[in-house]
Amino acid sequence: MLDIIDVDFKNPEHGRAVLELLDEYASSDMGSGEPLPAYTRDNLAASLAARPWARALVARVDGQPAGLAIYLEGFSTFACKPLLNLHDFMVSARFRGQGIAQRLLTALEDRARAMGCCKLTLEVLEGNIPAKKLYEKMGYEGYQLQEETGQAVFWQKKLAA
Numbered sequence: 120m121l122d123i124i125d126v127d128f129k130n131p132e133h134g135r136a137v138l139e140l141l142d143e144y145a146s147s148d149m150g151s152g153e154p155l156p157a158y159t160r161d162n163l164a165a166s167l168a169a170r171p172w173a174r175a176l177v178a179r180v181d182g183q184p185a186g187l188a189i190y191l192e193g194f195s196t197f198a199c200k201p202l203l204n205l206h207d208f209m210v211s212a213r214f215r216g217q218g219i220a221q222r223l224l225t226a227l228e229d230r231a232r233a234m235g236c237c238k239l240t241l242e243v244l245e246g247n248i249p250a251k252k253l254y255e256k257m258g259y260e261g262y263q264l265q266e267e268t269g270q271a272v273f274w275q276k277k278l279a280a
Contacts, residue, residue, distance in 0.1 A: 121185070121219065123226045126175035134164035136177045140187035144209040149247050176226055178210070178219045185214035188223045192234070200237040203227065208241065208250075224257045242273050 126133045141163070142155045155163075167173045167189075178186035189207040194200075205227060210219045231239050241259065243250050261270040 121178060121180050121217070121222060123176050123178050123222060125230075126177055128164045128168035128173075128175070131164075133177065136179075136184035137167075137175055137187060137189070138163060140177070140184050140209060140211060141189070141207060143211055144187070144207060147209075147212075149209075149244060149250070174230070176223055176230075178214075178223050180214055180217070180219070183214075184211070185217075186210040186219045186223050188227050190227060190230075193240070195237050198237040201234055202236050202238045202240060203231045203234070205239060205241040220253055221257065224253075 124133070126137060128134060128137075138155070138160055142160070144150045145155050146153060167175070172192040174190055174192070176188040176190075177184055187207060187209050188205060191204045191206050193202045193204050195202050208220075208223070210223070228239060239259070240262070241254065243254060263270045
């Protein structure tokens with residue numbers, strides 16, 4: 120049986136499920152290819168719990184962690200409404216092909232609508248074709264304001280620790 124829960128980062132069982140799934144994601148070829156660092160493992164749940172705009176959903180199959188959606192509340196200045204950014208999203212390799220990703224995305228959209236959000240945003244690697252197909256199927260598309268200026272591109276600047 121599949122159920123999707125809203126994560127309480129202060130609940131140790133929920134924290135373990137998030138870490139287990141996120142570590143699998145990080146270790147994969149669509150993640151960094153390496154397990155989560157010890158610091159992250161030791162501090163993630165408490166750090167997320169300290170941020171009221173950080174939330175997560177965990178999909179469970181017969182009580183076993185099967186999928187994860189970590190999302191962050193943001194704000195659209197143009198719409199003057201909140202938005203949700205899907206920051207980390209994965210379904211464990213053990214549970215793929217069961218419709219869990221679609222159910223998680225639908226649950227996320229339900230949360231966004233309940234919060235009065237104007238949109239959902241996410242980042243996806245160019246080479247992650249299965250994820251891109253899923254997102255397109257679920258109604259996601261590239262972001263642009265005007266056709267002549269093109270689609271938005273996600274950039275980063277890492278800061279020294």
